Amino acid sequence: MNVGQSIGALVEVLTTLVFIAIAVAILEGVLYLVLVRWLRARLAVPLMLMAPAVVGLFALIAYPLLWEFNVSFTNMSLRNFCEPGFPTLGLFSECRTPGENMFNGLDNYVSVFTRPILQQAGFFQVLWQTVIWTVINVSLHVGGGLALALLLNRRLRGRGVYRALIVLPWAVPQIVALAVWRTEFHAEFGMVNQLLGVVGIDGPSWMTESFWNFAAMIIVNVWLGIPFMMVILLGGLQSIPGDLYEAADIDGASSRQSFRHITLPLIRPVMVPSVILGTVWTFNNFNVPFVINQNELETSDILVTGLFRAAFQYNRYGFAAALAFVIFILLLAFVIVYVRRTGALRGATE
């Protein structure tokens, strides 16, 4: 470890913290003068308490989103890097072609749907890949998680040990798991093909064939995602009172009937929100496709990795901004429809 570098890093972290502290102090001071001294506002205290969070979220989310929305109507790119006509506090003073009109209306939004968004793949192909990715993953997460949860929800020797082992993929830092999996899919030296070799199967070349690469992504993500669903559903199962099953037993219900009429309806309140969360996270999953595929095959891209490529490999910022909003609207529409139909978040904000 390099002492000079470490001290440098430490100094930078500390000065940043001091900077944040000073900024918060100034903010609170101004609010105090304005709200308490000048306006004598009744709600001065809660406003002052929330101010740092509000300002931080505005800086990190709201302002960048507004700015991005503006950029989505321009042809901004690495070559055309100018003030996009949004109040940016004079950030873009060094414009190479001052006064040039970057505004290109809805062009970006039109080309999202009509032109390839990557080099070969068009929007609908990538959307299709994303839908397949999400559907397969979420159904396997929920199916596998529910099956394991049902098995673990009984008197069983070694229950704790099974649970701890099955939860491991979720506990390991994700980037570690992904870097390791990527090497394990190596056609020659990786574990997957070596194990297939033991059974006498000649493993495919996971990193270069489109179909197998996509399959590898799904295998890894299913491995990563089942533990979460299992734990959540197990929690739901354990909250179902045992007397219900005893009563059903006395009434002569088969175990299938108990499952259908007791278990399923009663874990619904746990299952529905976790399916929403699972879908959103899978749809937005960047790390898995990015690390397993390493920006190589376009056939393995889902929308968010495609967006990353459009922005940081092809440097088409205006276009990428438009694509981002299209993706966001798709996701928002899904969530609104799903929440309406299931009443999932009813009461969550009470």
Added chain:
Amino acid sequence: MSSTTIPSPIQAAAATEVVAKPRARVRGGGGGRTDGPLKLALIHGVLLIAALIAAFPILRVFSVSLRPANQLLEREFQFIPEGATLEAFGHVLTGTAFPQWLFNSLIITVGTSLVGLIVAATGAYAFSRYQFPGRGAGLTVLLATQLIPATMLLVPIFILSIQLGLKDSYRGLMIAYSVTAVPFSVWILKGYYDTVPIELEEAARIDGCSQLEAFWRVLLPLSTPALAIVFLFNFLAAWNEFVLARVLIGSSTELFTWPLGILRFQAQFQTQWADLAAASILVSIPVVALFLYSSKWLISGVTLGGVKG
């Protein structure tokens, strides 16, 4: 930007915990019905296979990390390699920049988790103890930020940070990490504060505390478990974050956090297998321990949302 990475385990667990409170006490034993010996054997078989699939890749990493330098590219599958050695751990710790990257991650993560905790603790107090117009809407907006794909914010954050001179330094990254977990933390803490009887603070005020003193001396000490969880969650979110770090500091090796570094070991054509394995183990052990310790706490519903008294 609440979903900078895939949410960490803690966030995931707690998020669902908040939405879906268990409606009855957790039963001790499970299903209650007794199974025949054949069925029991079948159940054990399935669970054993599942546990094996879950744990095998991880065991395999241990095996790879023990390989001596002359058999890094092993075609035969062996669990404990011939001439097993701890060389790779020594090499990672002394011969690479890995300790530097770990150190960078550690100071950034500790600093930003503290800031995030303070910001969320005060914000949540306002949401829990005051009525003001826009309160419900504010909570909904906080929840809605979880929907925004992190990748969506990368373009504007990247360009704005170049313009502000925040790229290739920790300043931009740290500000982002401090705020990332705030919406989620506010939800957790607000839920927890709501379960602490307001009478306790009122009693303190009768004894002469100001409102903020009551918050500081009564509510915060009573909320230690929730504060610990939120700190832990902030910590793990920043510790495991990858894509924003890649965009903001990905071009300067000496600034790397460990996720960027570990992917460097896994370079495209010449993976340093033993180094990667050893580094993975070194990073994972504390995180897995912390996770296994805290998840039990989180998921049992003892601490969050459902807390009474």
